[in-house]
Amino acid sequence: MQRNPQLNQAGELQHLLSIEGLPREILTQILDTAESFAGVTEREVKKVPLLRGKSVFNLFFEPSTRTRTTFEIAAKRLSADVINLNIAISSHTKGESLLDTVANLSAMHADIFVVRHSSSGAPFLIARHVKPHEHVINAGDGRHAHPTQGLLDLFTIRHYKKDFSRLTVAIIGDVLHSRVARSLIHGLTTLGAPEVRVIGPQTLLPAGVEALGVKVFHDMREGLRDCDVVVMLRLQSERMKGALLPSAQEYFKNYGLTLDKLSLARKDAIVMHPGPMNRGVEIDSSVADGPHSVILPQVTFGIAVRMAVMSIVAGN
Amino acid sequence: MKLLIKNARIIDPASGRDAKGDLYIAEGKISEEFAKAERTLDAKGLVAAPGFIDIAARLREPGYEYKATLESEMAAALAGGVTSLACPPDTDPPLDEPGLVDMLRRRAKALTKARVYPIGALTLKLEGERLTEMAQLAETGCVAFSQGNAPLADTQVLWRALQYAATFGFPVWLRAEDVGLAKGGVAHDGEVATRLGLPGIPPFAETIALATILELVRATRARVHICRLSTAGAVEMMRAAKREGLPVTCDVGIHHLHLCDNDLGYFDSNCRLAPPLRSQRDRDALARGLEDGTVDCACSDHTPVDEDGKHLPFAEAEPGATGLELLLPLTLKWGEARKLPLTKTLARITSDAARVLGVGSGRLATGAPADVVLFDPAATTRISAESLKSQGKNTPFLGYELAGRVRTTIVAGNVVYEK
Numbered sequence: 001m002q003r004n005p006q007l008n009q010a011g012e013l014q015h016l017l018s019i020e021g022l023p024r025e026i027l028t029q030i031l032d033t034a035e036s037f038a039g040v041t042e043r044e045v046k047k048v049p050l051l052r053g054k055s056v057f058n059l060f061f062e063p064s065t066r067t068r069t070t071f072e073i074a075a076k077r078l079s080a081d082v083i084n085l086n087i088a089i090s091s092h093t094k095g096e097s098l099l100d101t102v103a104n105l106s107a108m109h110a111d112i113f114v115v116r117h118s119s120s121g122a123p124f125l126i127a128r129h130v131k132p133h134e135h136v137i138n139a140g141d142g143r144h145a146h147p148t149q150g151l152l153d154l155f156t157i158r159h160y161k162k163d164f165s166r167l168t169v170a171i172i173g174d175v176l177h178s179r180v181a182r183s184l185i186h187g188l189t190t191l192g193a194p195e196v197r198v199i200g201p202q203t204l205l206p207a208g209v210e211a212l213g214v215k216v217f218h219d220m221r222e223g224l225r226d227c228d229v230v231v232m233l234r235l236q237s238e239r240m241k242g243a244l245l246p247s248a249q250e251y252f253k254n255y256g257l258t259l260d261k262l263s264l265a266r267k268d269a270i271v272m273h274p275g276p277m278n279r280g281v282e283i284d285s286s287v288a289d290g291p292h293s294v295i296l297p298q299v300t301f302g303i304a305v306r307m308a309v310m311s312i313v314a315g316n
Numbered sequence: 317m318k319l320l321i322k323n324a325r326i327i328d329p330a331s332g333r334d335a336k337g338d339l340y341i342a343e344g345k346i347s348e349e350f351a352k353a354e355r356t357l358d359a360k361g362l363v364a365a366p367g368f369i370d371i372a373a374r375l376r377e378p379g380y381e382y383k384a385t386l387e388s389e390m391a392a393a394l395a396g397g398v399t400s401l402a403c404p405p406d407t408d409p410p411l412d413e414p415g416l417v418d419m420l421r422r423r424a425k426a427l428t429k430a431r432v433y434p435i436g437a438l439t440l441k442l443e444g445e446r447l448t449e450m451a452q453l454a455e456t457g458c459v460a461f462s463q464g465n466a467p468l469a470d471t472q473v474l475w476r477a478l479q480y481a482a483t484f485g486f487p488v489w490l491r492a493e494d495v496g497l498a499k500g501g502v503a504h505d506g507e508v509a510t511r512l513g514l515p516g517i518p519p520f521a522e523t524i525a526l527a528t529i530l531e532l533v534r535a536t537r538a539r540v541h542i543c544r545l546s547t548a549g550a551v552e553m554m555r556a557a558k559r560e561g562l563p564v565t566c567d568v569g570i571h572h573l574h575l576c577d578n579d580l581g582y583f584d585s586n587c588r589l590a591p592p593l594r595s596q597r598d599r600d601a602l603a604r605g606l607e608d609g610t611v612d613c614a615c616s617d618h619t620p621v622d623e624d625g626k627h628l629p630f631a632e633a634e635p636g637a638t639g640l641e642l643l644l645p646l647t648l649k650w651g652e653a654r655k656l657p658l659t660k661t662l663a664r665i666t667s668d669a670a671r672v673l674g675v676g677s678g679r680l681a682t683g684a685p686a687d688v689v690l691f692d693p694a695a696t697t698r699i700s701a702e703s704l705k706s707q708g709k710n711t712p713f714l715g716y717e718l719a720g721r722v723r724t725t726i727v728a729g730n731v732v733y734e735k
Contacts, residue, residue: 005582020511099627119629120513121583142631144513179513207516208507 005127012316015127015136016309018145020186027190031155033308034301040077041303050311051080054111058084060139061098061117066275067139067149070299071114074306080112102126110134112310120144135313143177148309149274150183152302154191156294157229159301160270164188168195170223170265171214173233173255173282174204176244180274181233182212189213199223200255203244220255227265230292232257232273235282248281258284262292270294318342319729320353324364324690329663330679339364341686344729348682357731359690362723365662366678367399367430367687369669370643371567372543373618374636375401375432377420379408384620384707389640390429392706394733396641397689397722398616399430400670400677405437406464412437412448414456421457429732431687433459433673435489438477442466447477450486459674460541462489465590465635469495475532482538487674489541490529492550493591497521502631504594508577514631517592523549533562541672542566544617546591548601555610565672566610568602569617570646571637575599575712585626585633586712589617606664607654613669614650616643620708638708645718648693652719658693686729695721 004021008014013026040048056075058068068084075082087101102113112135115123120142127136140146161167169188175181175198188196189212198209199217210216217223224230235251245251257271271283271292279285288295319341327334340347373393376384393401403420405411411420417434424432436458440446443466450461461481468474468490481488498521503509505516526542530553533540545551545568554566571589576599580587587593605611619636626633639646643665651661670678677685696719701709725733 097624097627098629117629119631121631122629124583125585125627125629142513142629143515182511182513206510207505207518208510211507212511 005124008316013313014316016147016313017123017127017136017138018186019147019150019183019190020145022190024190027151027154027187030151030305030308030312031158033312034155034304037304037307038301040307041300046077047079048077049079051075051078051314054080054314055109056080056082056112056114056310057105057110058082059087059105059113059115060085061087061122062140064116064140066299067116070302071139071306074303075310077303078307078311080310098122098125099129102129106131106134112137112314114139116140118142137309137313140179142179143182144179145183146179147183148302148306149180150187151309152298152305153184153231153272153274154187155301155305156272156298160294161228164191164193167193167228168197168226169193169229169231170197170199170227171231171233172199172220172223172257174235174239175200175209175233176204176206177236177239178233184231185212185214197223197227201245220261221264224261224264227269230257230262230265230269230271232271232283234274234276235278252281256282256284257287259286259290262287272298275299317729318350318352318354319726320356321359321364321688321690322356324359324362326680327363327365327658327662328680329366329659330667331681332659333680334657334659339680339688341688341726341729345686346680346682346684357690357724362690362692363658364688364690366666366680367689367725367727368397368643368665369673369675369678370398370401370616370618370640370665371613371669371673372569372615373398373401373403373640374406374620375403376620377407377423378416383622383625386423386427388705388707389618389620390424390427392640392704393430394725395705395722397644397691397725398640399687399689399725399727400433400673400675401430402433402435402459402673404435404464405462406442406466410437410442411435411458412440412442414449414452417453417456417458428730430727431677433675435460435462437461438463438488439468439473444468444470444473447480450481451484454484454486460487460489462543463491465491467493467495471528475536478532478536478538478540482536485539487539487541489543491543491591492522492526492529494521494525497524502588502592503580504577504592506577506595508580512580512583519547519549519594519598522547522591523553526550526553530557530562530564533564537563539563544569544572544591545602545605545611546572546594546598548598551601551605551610554605558610565612567613567615567672568606568611570614570639570643571617571712572599573603573606573614573650574646579712580630583630584712585628585630586637586710586714588630588633588635589637590635603650603654606650607656612672614647614664615669616640618706620706621710622708626710637711638704638706639711640706641704642699642711642713642718644691644722645697645720648720649718686726688726689722690724691720691722693720695719697721
C-alpha cells in the first residue's frame, strides 16, 4: 500500500483529503487550532494575517453555495486572496480534462486548491499531480469524503459534549450516498467514541458498513435510545425516483426526526444536520428549530475549522 | 528453414514432458531429429515451451488506434511469448460483419507475427438485439461469438443466440454479468467500495447471470465459454456445471489471480477492471479453481488504455489493464504460490487455452505447429512504462519485480522475437 498521500515525509498534513487514516494527534491539532480561531470570528476586525499573499482557488466541479461560501470566508479571514471557479459550467463542459484545468491554475500560482467534485477520489488524483508547495483540500468528493464537514461536526460535538470517550452517536438516513457520514464515522472512531450507530433502511446503507466500526439499526426508535448526539443526513429528492425509497412521506414516517422520536435519546442530546435541510422529509421543523438543535452553530464553527485546516496545511 | 534448439529444458504440458533435450523444427512444424540444422539456438538455462495462447487480447483495431495498434500490440504479444491470441469483438465498429473480420485477418497476417483468432460479435453492433451472420463470420475466420464486455440485457435474445449458435456448433463466449445489477457500479460491492464511496457491483450480479446462462445451456446444449470469472460463487457453480456434464468452459484474467479490492488503495485507476477486483476470498477461490481445472485457462484480458483514459477519478477511468507481456510472469507467480510443477502451470496458457480456443497449437508433439517460446523462468523484470512494448502502460503491476523473461519467440518455425 502506498504512503498516505495526505501526509508529508515528516508525517504532517500536506493535503486534507479524508479523515480516514489521519492520526488522532492531527485531528486534535485541527480542532484545537479551530478553537483558537473561533474567537477571531467574534471580533470587530475579523482578520488574521496568516495567509497574507497566498492564493486560495475554490475549484467547484459540483455546485455548492454553503461550503464554497464558508471556505471563502475562512480564507479571507486568514487574509488570503480567494478565486472562485465554478468549473461545473466552464471548462469542464468544453472538454478540458480535470488535470489540465489544475495544471493551468497551478501556472497562475495557486497555494491552496479547495476541490469539490462529484466523483469519489478526484482530490486524490489532483493531489498526486500538484507541485510540492501546493495543497489540496477536499471539499467533498462523490460519496467518499467531506473531511472539513466531518471536522466541524467533531468540533461541534466536542464543544457541547467536551469528551468523546462516553458518547453514543447516531447517524441517520442516506448513509449510502453520504460523504458526510463516512467522514464523521472515521473521525468519531479515531477520537474514541465508543458507540457509533447508523440508522436507515437497507437500501440506504452501503455493503459491509459494519466494517467502518458502526452498529447498524433499521428501527429508528431502537437506534435513538440513549443517544448523546443525533446526526441527520440530507435525503436528496432524486432518491425517490429509483427503487431505493417509495416516497418522502413514507421515509419521514419511518426515519424523519420528530420530537416524539427524539424523546428516546438522552435529555441533553444535541441534534445536528450538515445542511441544506429538507424539512418534513428527514427532520421536523419543531426539532430543527428546537432547543436540541445545534444546526446553526455548526455553520459558524465551520468557518473556524476551515481556517484551521487552511492555516495548518499552508504552514507545513 | 531447419531450426535446432539445443540444451533446453523442454516442457510440453500436453504430454507432461519436462526434460532436458533438443527440439527440432522443420517446415514450420515440430519435427523428428534431423542431421543438419540451418540455424541452432543454444537454450542453456532456458525453458522451451509451446508458445502461449492468450484467449483475450484487445488489439484495439479498428477504431481505437490512439490507444494501440496492431503493430504495437503484436510486438507486445511476441515480447510476452504469446504466439496465438483471440481478440474480442468490442472494436469500433465491432467485428459484426465479414468484411471487417477479413480486413483484420489480412492486416494481422501481413505482419507475420502472432496468429490472430477473431471472436465475432454475437449481436449487431453488440447492441444485444439482432443476431449477426454467424455462419458467414465463421467462414471468414471467427472462432467463436461474443458480446465482449457489452451487455446483453434481453434473455430472449440470449436464448435465441445460443439456439442459433448451437445449430451450427459455434461456441459462444459470454461474460456473466447481470446488466441491471451491475448498472453504475465500478468496484466490488464490499467494505472497500463502501470506504472509498464507490458504487458497487454485488457478487450476485455474476452468479445470477451465470445461473441464467447455465439454464440456457441446458436448454440449447450450446457450447459456452464463460469469460473472466470473478467470484467464488461462480467458481463453485462452474464446478457443479462441469460435474453435470454441461458443455461449458471458463477462464480467469491474470489480474484476478493476484489482486483484490484492497489493492485499489487510494483510488488507483489502474485497478479499475471489468469485472471488478473482488474480495480476497474470491481471489483465492479463483486461484484454487484454476489449479483444480474448474477454471480451464488463464488469459491476460489485455486492454491497452491511453493515459487520458486512466488519468481520471476512479469511476470515470476506462476499465482494463495491459497484459500481454504479463501473461507469463503472472501465470508463473500463480503457479509458484500454488507450488505447482511448471508443466501444470504452463498448461493453463498453452494446451488448456488451445482446447478452449479449438486450435491445434499449444503443444510440442511432432507435427504440431512450431510455435515455441524460450524463456528464463528465474530472470526478473521490473515492470515500467519503458519495459512494456504495448502502447498501453496501464497496469496495477507497475513497479513490481516479476520473474519470467522471454528470450525468443518462434511462430510457425520463424524466429520472430529475440532478446
